[in-house]
Amino acid sequence: MMIEKPVRVGLVGFGTVGSGVARLLLDNADSIQARTGVRLELACVVDVDTASPRPVNLPDGLLTNDLHRLLNDESISIGIELVGGTTIAKDIQLAMLAAGKHVVTANKALLAEHGPALFAAARSAGKCIAFEASCAGGIPIVSVLRSGLAANHISAIYGILNGTCNYILSNMTAKHEDFQSALSQAQQKGYAEADPTLDINGSDTAHKLAILGSLAFGYEIPLDAIYVEGIEQISVDDIRCGLEMGYVIKLLAIGVKRDHKISLRVHPCFIHEDSLLAQVNGPFNAISVFGHAVGNTMYYGRGAGMMPTASAVVADIIEIALGNSPKIFSNLQLRPVAQARQAMEDIGQITSRFYMRVMAKDQPGVVATYGKILGDHGISISGALQHEGKGPYNTVPVIITTHPTLQANMTAALQELCKTNVVSGEPACIRIIDIPEDHD
């Protein structure tokens, strides 16, 4: 069955990714048709800026600043929203749905914040919203969770979902650079924005986790219920000490389901240097997904950038043109936010191992003091590292790793420790995540 009539798509947002999408649609229409039977045709490109040069040459007359040209063209069946942000972009998506067009988007922030409302609008319009490009760029992880692993109960996902953070942490690890200089380099390389806040504070990763977690566990995930820590406080000294103990630092998005409780969180972690995720460096993303039938699987690739993201956008367009996405979308059932809140575990109730560094005063009784405080809170020590030699103000860095313990106990112990006279300054505390091994 050849689909001979071209499927006409309209693009809103002619920035980096938009230029990549235009390039793929203009240059690759023949090969896409040969591979899939679908003929795609770029009908118009809408942007407020119609003057600046872009890295793609549009045929004359395609570029416009009038959204209505897209909305009113009944021959256009798919609208691509690549504007970004959560205000105008939302209006544009709603307008496209109201005009009877399927929507393709890379807008993770919008979906994480207003996904349920947008999905409801799409349902009542009988259209779909496709969002492969919103998570992990070119890695087809949305499709994997919705289709490839559809026969599985997903028990856990562990994702490196932000290329900026991974680039910074990789460089801090490999080159012993401090956070600020690694960040500057990421900015020079184009891996970090001029204002990198949303990347480095974990927000961007949380947006993606809200989307992937909803697909993995079947709930509408309220963004404010995801626990988030960024990487701003990570010191190169802790990275080095972790390495010495066999751990590599990563900013992980973690979704774990256990006994009907779901834990969703984003924070820096130490993971074992032998785990596959520990090998994912630079701007790359990767997601480990555990299914009850399939076991551990992992998906790796570029998480951002013009062409990888465009690759995902065009894959979505093809799936819509084939009629696949609308069917999958209309069958997707997510339990509502209220149920998600009930199922979601408070960060205090999660169990984790911890890496802790205190700057201890170099005096007798220090080990006894913090040993007693940890013991009193039921925290058992797994490993310890204390190099000879002094830190500032006559202190020595003392590093301890713990056996699994309740987060609430760890938090209480740290607070108590800070009140004693044996430590100086704030202790560093980084969770150690033992990614389950899928053994023989």
Added chain:
Amino acid sequence: MMIEKPVRVGLVGFGTVGSGVARLLLDNADSIQARTGVRLELACVVDVDTASPRPVNLPDGLLTNDLHRLLNDESISIGIELVGGTTIAKDIQLAMLAAGKHVVTANKALLAEHGPALFAAARSAGKCIAFEASCAGGIPIVSVLRSGLAANHISAIYGILNGTCNYILSNMTAKHEDFQSALSQAQQKGYAEADPTLDINGSDTAHKLAILGSLAFGYEIPLDAIYVEGIEQISVDDIRCGLEMGYVIKLLAIGVKRDHKISLRVHPCFIHEDSLLAQVNGPFNAISVFGHAVGNTMYYGRGAGMMPTASAVVADIIEIALGNSPKIFSNLQLRPVAQARQAMEDIGQITSRFYMRVMAKDQPGVVATYGKILGDHGISISGALQHEGKGPYNTVPVIITTHPTLQANMTAALQELCKTNVVSGEPACIRIIDIPEDHD
């Protein structure tokens, strides 16, 4: 849109994977429906052996030795062939297609040998053949190549596609075991058949490469045009010397497209220890796919086993039930075998780096002799390793790595080297594959 009428499926072949599929269909029908909207119903299970116990309890009356019960039941729309082999299995698939049923299969050997004929039969019956489970078990790599990366020109795939070989080579590497003892262990663990020939000689990997290569490059791939070497000749000494030079041994399926020529081959390779594929150990599989837009992506998971393979079979059933697979299948256009033969590069014409070990006689003039022979064939030496101390019969192992050179030149040089009086026995020669890095 809820699909309320159950989709009834019939299963032929009640072995290990068949039992896993039955278990998923019986235990997970509710969760699959919640996730996808599709209600699946196992209608019958056909096997010549209806007596032996299986690791799943079928409801009474489902098991039969009569294939016609499946074929004649018009309420069954999907037939699953898990018989294996290339004779009866082919008849069963053709009969199911003739009876108007879509076919789901894990049978890589059958598709690699008779894919074009079976696909043609499916087309003329207006049905599809779905085969996610035929390659890399639970990893949804078929779906990735057909849909997730559909906007890309694929330039290369590098796959670890046989868990038996990877388990053996991993153990030889980590535990310095010889081939026979690693093989015995794989058999004890259930990772190798009693007759492991098709796994260790590379045939099974070649079957999978024929399938993945056809999807990646758009040709019907003739199995006999794939160059194949197995792992039987790999010695633990070469593994150790490779490690010392920074390389890890893997049996790779390689598909590379360059200037309209396609190279498809299966052979042991040394790959750099830092590459992600080098970290894939034990029975796991992984495939690196390079797309022109997406760059390097990798997919990792269990390549075989009851539940991982069943996970892929059921994913295919769901995609058929949703109507997605038939559409994708009918649009899949592969250029015919004759064109593939023209495009495929002869192994002699490929360029590679090489690791070579000769047992050189411990006498003057040896380096001059092999240096001259390599030089005469235009082969440039990249690295060398010669430990002091002797091998058997007054020989010393001399290891050389080369810069990229034509396979034909290397073969000629080795033949000439063997004719001289400076080396003893057969030289070992293992290709070094520099998997392209996807750089910043």
